[in-house]
Amino acid sequence: MTTSTTAKSPTATPLLDLQALVVSVIRRRRLWCTAALLGLVAGAALAVLLPPPPSAVTKVLVAHKEDQPNDTGTLIRTDVALLGTTRIAGRALQALGSPEEPEDFMQQYWGTGLTNNLLQIDVTGDSDADAVARAKALADAFVTDHVRRMREAAEAEAEALLDQRDRMRKELAQVNETIGDRPTGSDPKASASTESLFARRAELNSRIADFDQRAAEARTGTPRLVSGTQIVDGPRAVRHSLPKTAVTNAGIGLVLGLALGLALAVVGTVVADRPVLRRQIAGHLGASVLAELRRRPAPWHRRRTRAARERLTTTLLRAVRGPAEPVSLLELGAARSAAAIAVDLAAALADQGEVALVDALPDRRLVDGKRTSGDLTVVSAEDAGSLPQPTRRIAVGSLAPGTAWTDLEHLGQHTVLVVRAGHASAAWLHTVARHLADRDVRVIGVVLIDPDPRDRTDGTLWDGPHTALRGPDGRPAPQDRTGAPRTRSARQNGTRQPSTTAAGAPDSDQEAR
Structure with a gap:
């Protein structure tokens, strides 16, 4: 089994x-x-x-009361945001004596927090001197505003502490007055109340002293913050190297x-979706790749290209030998290459008899009317019927959109497709294969034009009934083990064809369909 x-x-x-x-x-x-x-x-x-416009830069060291070693840069980002306010811009313009609006001036400078305490100010101006003056005015305005805010915060804190101290002093005065009004005696209850008043007086004295110390510290720390906030890198013009x-x-x-x-x-x-690999083009067209040619070979590749064309001509000669049936070369994006291949093939077949080239290209690349080129007769598609019967015809046609599909079979029942890689979409390649199969035009093979030199894929259809050429090669039909002719596969040019029985009659189910 x-x-x-x-x-x-x-x-x-x-x-x-x-x-x-x-x-x-x-x-x-x-x-x-x-x-x-x-x-x-x-x-x-x-x-x-x-x-870039003239610009200047300066750096300011900013001291904060809330500085912490683990600060993530929140304070310096706040300073950058404060630098971009109309208050700072307005004071800088006032120092410069400029009538410019603060909103417009804010678009010409920006701040950058280099570290938690170092602020860089970049300013643009009409000239280097103007940019330097603007940078100095901005730095001075920022330092002045920062110092004023630090002093106001310290004063507000000190005032709040002193207010608490004054309230404690008033309460202490009341406690002292109460203690002075108490009579001296041996009453236990009176003695306990007096002791509580003395304890309260001691607590109030301690808190008053603490408030005095804290207020003094708040005022004492302000000069340190003021002296710590300063311009550490004076304004200077930035030199731009073109x-x-x-x-x-x-x-x-x-x-x-x-x-x-x-x-x-x-x-x-x-x-x-334009196939470029050999296996893709062969799979979409349902025919193996016979040979490859460069579209525009480099001067140092001419000898190699000439040898490839000679090998291609030899391959096509073996494929079309036998009865003098017309053979067509149908191009898809490679009209010039198809015409050159047709001329080489016709010249090689000239020693076997009369050969005529039939030009069915839309632009009449081979002929305009009727003429003779050397020993080859070149005619248009309209004049092909006037050729003598023994003359072998090599037709060159096109498979571009707008092709008259019904005329393809008159060019020849056997064809070689000359396709430029990456020219047609996958859908159009399927369309070409389907129309050729419908017109019963057998594809001998594909000549790939302008292939990619890095393509290492195989262009042979190994799973099809023909792994190489499709054409009248003169070989007998293959036979099975019983000696009967082996039937063709149902696949032809990428489409499904009616299968036949051993006697050659169509299958009943296929015929019914």
């Missing part, structure tokens, strides 16, 4: 093919390289065309442009 397994279809790809995504993004290198270059140029141009700024802006623009370009390339790749 045997168990049959069904091979996985080559077109069953994961939801997100990372290899295809990376290859597609690399093929779009012109997009993200251009975006990166534009970002580089824009950053450098921004530094030249929009130089080359350094240009390099920095150019680097930032390069990174941003590259990131934007890569993002656009990834989104465009996912949305467009």
